[in-house]
Amino acid sequence: MPQGIKSLIVLCLLAAAGVAQAGLPIEQWETKKGAQVLFVESRGLPMVQFQLVFDAGSARDVGRQAGIAKLTNQMLKQGAGGLDADDIATRFGDVGAQFSVDSQRDMATLSLRSLSDTSALDPAVDLLAKILASPSFSEKSLQRERVRALTRLELERQSPSEIAQRRFYERLFAGHPYQQYPSGDARGLKAIGRKDLVDYHRQYYVAANAVIAIIGDISQRQAKDIAERLVGGLPKGQAAPPIPPVPMRKSASREYIAFPSKQSHIFMGQPGIKRKDPDYFPLYVGNYTLGGGGLVSRLSEEVREKKGLAYSVYSYFLPMRALGPFTVGLQTKNSQIDKALAIVNRVIKEFVETGPSAEELDAAKKNLSGGFPLRIDSNQKIAEYLALIGFYGLPLSYLDDFVAKVEAVTVEQVRDAYRRRVHPERMLTVIVGGK
Amino acid sequence: MFRLFKFGFVFVSGLLVACAPSMPEGPSRVEKVLANGLKVIVQPDHRAPVVVSQIWYKVGGSYEPDGLSGVSHVLEHMMFKGTDTLKPGEFSRIIAAQGGRENAFTSRDYTAYYQRLEKSRLPISFRLEADRMRNLKLTSEEFAKEIKVVMEERRLRTEDKPESLVYERFMHTAFGENTYGQPVIGWMKDLKSMSVGDLQTWYEKWYAPNNATLVVVGDVKPAEVFELADQYFGKYQPSMLPKLVQRPVLQQQTRRVSVSVPAKVPYLIMGFHVPSAALSTGPEWEPYALDVLANVLGDGDSSRLSRKLVRGSQVAVQTGVGYDWAARLQTLLMLDANPTPGHSLDEIEQALLAEIGLLQTELVSPQELTRIKTQLVASDVYERDSVFYQAMKIGQLETVGLDAGLVEAYIKRISAVTAEQVRQVAKKYLVPATMTVARLNPLPIKSKGAVRRLGGRHATRY
Numbered sequence: 055m056p057q058g059i060k061s062l063i064v065l066c067l068l069a070a071a072g073v074a075q076a077g078l079p080i081e082q083w084e085t086k087k088g089a090q091v092l093f094v095e096s097r098g099l100p101m102v103q104f105q106l107v108f109d110a111g112s113a114r115d116v117g118r119q120a121g122i123a124k125l126t127n128q129m130l131k132q133g134a135g136g137l138d139a140d141d142i143a144t145r146f147g148d149v150g151a152q153f154s155v156d157s158q159r160d161m162a163t164l165s166l167r168s169l170s171d172t173s174a175l176d177p178a179v180d181l182l183a184k185i186l187a188s189p190s191f192s193e194k195s196l197q198r199e200r201v202r203a204l205t206r207l208e209l210e211r212q213s214p215s216e217i218a219q220r221r222f223y224e225r226l227f228a229g230h231p232y233q234q235y236p237s238g239d240a241r242g243l244k245a246i247g248r249k250d251l252v253d254y255h256r257q258y259y260v261a262a263n264a265v266i267a268i269i270g271d272i273s274q275r276q277a278k279d280i281a282e283r284l285v286g287g288l289p290k291g292q293a294a295p296p297i298p299p300v301p302m303r304k305s306a307s308r309e310y311i312a313f314p315s316k317q318s319h320i321f322m323g324q325p326g327i328k329r330k331d332p333d334y335f336p337l338y339v340g341n342y343t344l345g346g347g348g349l350v351s352r353l354s355e356e357v358r359e360k361k362g363l364a365y366s367v368y369s370y371f372l373p374m375r376a377l378g379p380f381t382v383g384l385q386t387k388n389s390q391i392d393k394a395l396a397i398v399n400r401v402i403k404e405f406v407e408t409g410p411s412a413e414e415l416d417a418a419k420k421n422l423s424g425g426f427p428l429r430i431d432s433n434q435k436i437a438e439y440l441a442l443i444g445f446y447g448l449p450l451s452y453l454d455d456f457v458a459k460v461e462a463v464t465v466e467q468v469r470d471a472y473r474r475r476v477h478p479e480r481m482l483t484v485i486v487g488g489k
Numbered sequence: 490m491f492r493l494f495k496f497g498f499v500f501v502s503g504l505l506v507a508c509a510p511s512m513p514e515g516p517s518r519v520e521k522v523l524a525n526g527l528k529v530i531v532q533p534d535h536r537a538p539v540v541v542s543q544i545w546y547k548v549g550g551s552y553e554p555d556g557l558s559g560v561s562h563v564l565e566h567m568m569f570k571g572t573d574t575l576k577p578g579e580f581s582r583i584i585a586a587q588g589g590r591e592n593a594f595t596s597r598d599y600t601a602y603y604q605r606l607e608k609s610r611l612p613i614s615f616r617l618e619a620d621r622m623r624n625l626k627l628t629s630e631e632f633a634k635e636i637k638v639v640m641e642e643r644r645l646r647t648e649d650k651p652e653s654l655v656y657e658r659f660m661h662t663a664f665g666e667n668t669y670g671q672p673v674i675g676w677m678k679d680l681k682s683m684s685v686g687d688l689q690t691w692y693e694k695w696y697a698p699n700n701a702t703l704v705v706v707g708d709v710k711p712a713e714v715f716e717l718a719d720q721y722f723g724k725y726q727p728s729m730l731p732k733l734v735q736r737p738v739l740q741q742q743t744r745r746v747s748v749s750v751p752a753k754v755p756y757l758i759m760g761f762h763v764p765s766a767a768l769s770t771g772p773e774w775e776p777y778a779l780d781v782l783a784n785v786l787g788d789g790d791s792s793r794l795s796r797k798l799v800r801g802s803q804v805a806v807q808t809g810v811g812y813d814w815a816a817r818l819q820t821l822l823m824l825d826a827n828p829t830p831g832h833s834l835d836e837i838e839q840a841l842l843a844e845i846g847l848l849q850t851e852l853v854s855p856q857e858l859t860r861i862k863t864q865l866v867a868s869d870v871y872e873r874d875s876v877f878y879q880a881m882k883i884g885q886l887e888t889v890g891l892d893a894g895l896v897e898a899y900i901k902r903i904s905a906v907t908a909e910q911v912r913q914v915a916k917k918y919l920v921p922a923t924m925t926v927a928r929l930n931p932l933p934i935k936s937k938g939a940v941r942r943l944g945g946r947h948a949t950r951y
Contacts, residue, residue: 098536101870139800143790147860150867167871198803201829205806208753212651312936314751315649349581362637365645385645417586424588427607431537432874
């Protein structure tokens, strides 16, 4: 998006945290059509937050055109049930509802915020149901949205960071569905026809492939009724097939792409963890010390605080259906790449060999558990967790158990998990920058 | 407009999209001024056992003299580098060990620091924040490293981002000698010549209880917060604050600037000088009419620019509108867009001017006006979902010289705006004499040097 003039204040969801006093009362059920629903009643504000998630992200581009998952997702609000894009936007606007879509590798998401008063809520819900069940995918809007998507690709190509990330995924997941960049590519986007969108929608936007997260100022009975209405127009269908396992890397590789920028953007990594992974907590808690804990991580201390080499340096695991990436990233002026990389490589290697000290692990636990209430202090955040729990099939007690799981991690478990799972000698490094 | 964060994310905000209506169960905000002039504002929100504490200093990019641009933001970075009793980085480690999240941000009008914590830990935040209000230890050793970090930040946020560069040039062109024309992060030449002594002077000048507002939102009791504030901040003496001389904005004709850098997609920003709520010489309703106007044009899928330029004529692939009604000084109403391939920036400019022309001649329809107002009232409810954002609004209003009461009054004033008033502000302010246009003319992206992939055949040149 254009930098500077976006009118919404974008609040950052800071990662990490930990101490729930009371459990979050999550209700879970299936709609008649087989969509999974997770609901939390929350009466503090006169609003309802919805997050609808389909297993229809770019991992499902495989065998189709690159970019079809995201384009289908974008096209939903461009016309449905006899309404065009203007009508849809106006109708949501008239009742003060905010609607948005997003599509990543695992998930395609539709988010709706509405006032809880039924005079606003009912029209918003019915409109969303219509968008889901009978998108028109008109040729005219397809042409327009395709051109917009192609232009966004061009915008990506003027950003060294975007170029680096795209290449990082292409190489890290070569041969696996996760290599698909959600925004697709020009060849794919140009080849998508109306029928392709219709087919894609028919296969993946079905009740059995959906998770509906709801939190807000309504009763469970209302939520049940709304959930039925939301997916009432969808066929039951089938859940998407499993994602194949991610192949592990056999050797290190390093790739450099020349770009006329003052800084070089560096992405290093390897396949990391699954959302449901036996090593999830040791790896996650360990990463706080390595590169997750803001300015207090080892990477930040060594690269930024001691040497002033970068504004931002971090590491994180992105847990996905299959192994998501473990990523280490930083940017530094071009002449400093080697210096920065040497430090980063040393820090990772040392951490994998020796793990955190007892003090470091203690600090990580204190942060992750002590800050737990911050993770669930708004409807927005809870809705995201509900969607996550439903989509990845995590236990309903996931949030309630979080602190205990963090506290149970030992130094030995972290060291053991890192030694088995993180391989500094086989990392992929992608660098985009100038001379 | 840009608020620079020490780490993490940047808030890019054109306007406070909406502020609170007075709802029946609305927030009971309480405020108190300590004897030394520190203003403390508490807004209880008992939905979750958390608290956010923000301290806002009335100093930022627009307070900086020529040659010292960026000093407020660099000082913000240095505020994490230790005090008489804390080692560099210790502040962050203590907050982290309490499970806290912390950061800071600098804008043209303010420098603010915050902690988000489980509610019982508020005293820790106050103790640390009070300490660095007066006991910061600025050393040349730490400064030498941190100024490099800030230069990297400038490269990251501005120099390697074509649209950010355009924005920087645009602001400089529109505001000229007025300090709103210099970037919050500072010109590189100023960063290079800055010294630790400059920071020491800046710190002593502006960091004082009587130049700050402490905002606390969350699961707290106001009386207890006031007592805590007094305990930790009450001991300081107020300072004599410098008097700011502000250079006026003198513009009599359209100003234009273009930026030619390696890029792929053209871009245009158009802006008009308009009053803010804090510095309005016209009728009181004008800033609110301008805010409605900005929303008619700009925000979201149902706005005119989306409907007509993106989906109708399709001259633009994306558009945006921003108006910071809560700025301290005279501000801008800004529009921006990327053209659709095959369409020129001239066409974009004509299309934007045509929309402005329409606002000057035709009244906004009752349905459209009602929709905008409904959306603003609704987004206020949604924004209250975030305790952080509640505190942001209060802090911002107070720091630019407005009153926190505007959080509620805003909705009333927006509701009172008429279609005729929207037309009047369009005619009065959106005129060629106050207009500035900045364009990005992409140059080919060429790179010197080899393209290589170790152990592979792929080579790419962007």
